[in-house]
Amino acid sequence: MTKTQIVILAAGQGKRLLPLTKALPKTMLKVGDIPIIGHILSSINLNLINEILIAVGHNKEVVMNYLKNDFKGIAIKYVDNPKHAETNSLYSLWLARNFLKEKIAIINADTLFHKKILENLINSRYEAALAIDDTIPIPLPDEAMKATIENKKIVDVSKTILPEKTNGDAIGIYKFSGKSLKVLINELDNLVSNSVTKQLFTHAVKNILNKVDIFSVSTEGRTWIEIDDQNDLNVAQNLIKKILEN
Numbered sequence: 090m091t092k093t094q095i096v097i098l099a100a101g102q103g104k105r106l107l108p109l110t111k112a113l114p115k116t117m118l119k120v121g122d123i124p125i126i127g128h129i130l131s132s133i134n135l136n137l138i139n140e141i142l143i144a145v146g147h148n149k150e151v152v153m154n155y156l157k158n159d160f161k162g163i164a165i166k167y168v169d170n171p172k173h174a175e176t177n178s179l180y181s182l183w184l185a186r187n188f189l190k191e192k193i194a195i196i197n198a199d200t201l202f203h204k205k206i207l208e209n210l211i212n213s214r215y216e217a218a219l220a221i222d223d224t225i226p227i228p229l230p231d232e233a234m235k236a237t238i239e240n241k242k243i244v245d246v247s248k249t250i251l252p253e254k255t256n257g258d259a260i261g262i263y264k265f266s267g268k269s270l271k272v273l274i275n276e277l278d279n280l281v282s283n284s285v286t287k288q289l290f291t292h293a294v295k296n297i298l299n300k301v302d303i304f305s306v307s308t309e310g311r312t313w314i315e316i317d318d319q320n321d322l323n324v325a326q327n328l329i330k331k332i333l334e335n
Contacts, residue, residue: 091191092137092192093139094190094192095141096182096189096193097141097143097144097195098182098290099143099146100173100178100181101114101115101146101147101173101178101198102173103118109319109322110147112148114145114147114149115316116198117155118322126198127155128333129202132202132203133207134207137208138211140163140166141165142168142185142189144168144178145168145169146172146174147173179281179290179292180287183278186278189274191270192265193264193270194210194263195290197315199316200261200315200316201313202312203334205311206220207220209309213264213304215302215304217301218305218306219263219264220259220262221243222260223305223307225257225258232248232317233248234289235247235248235257236305237255238256241305242304242305246259246298257307261315268301269297269303272297273294280292312332313332
């Protein structure tokens with residue numbers, strides 16, 4: 090079985106967490122006494138992966154000095170987004186395009202999640218899939234990345250989907266391989282060449298839903314949290330035990 094390359098999008102500052110993120114990337118804020126990115130790496134089944142690629146930007150040295158070039162025998166590589174202040178994760182992923190292997194799992198660097206969520210996504214039979222919390226009560230918060238799902242297929246994904254068309258929350262973990270990955274990279278190329286660089290990379294995912302089948306893989310009610318602001322950070326301190334339970 091082809092092993093998976095993990096791609097972590099960690100270039101952003103996290104302005105809603107200022108002043109905490111003035112000198113730190115958001116992913117280096119501590120939950121308990123470990124940075125968010127440390128918890129993310131602990132939630133990866135290392136038997137399933139062959140490399141970790143991290144897109145860095147805001148105060149990148151802090152991440153690079155913390156993780157170095159290896160995590161428990163798995164190589165860590167870095168891609169720098171020098172324009173992180175005026176771009177978004179779409180541009181970071183585009184910068185990483187030449188380093189992507191044939192099977193990848195993309196993780197937003199502000200999402201904490203139970204190990205099984207990522208494992209089930211990687212092991213799913215789908216070429217392309219999103220981890221979706223379909224147990225969460227609707228309507229979702231404005232900030233949530235909402236998904237419309239029909240027969241396990243994602244037919245729309247954005248923050249602005251109406252409650253009656255919302256079937257779950259896309260939690261910030263994605264899988265692409267084979268043809269779907271080529272189509273995604275092609276779409277990133279198109280967007281960047283048209284100066285679309287300030288969007289989340291989910292914008293590219295939404296654009297290719299009519300070209301490739303992208304499926305939903307349920308979190309099955311397992312614990313996760315996306316850390317956007319101080320309130321999320323506070324909630325995460327109480328959830329982390331549950332997230333790290335195997």
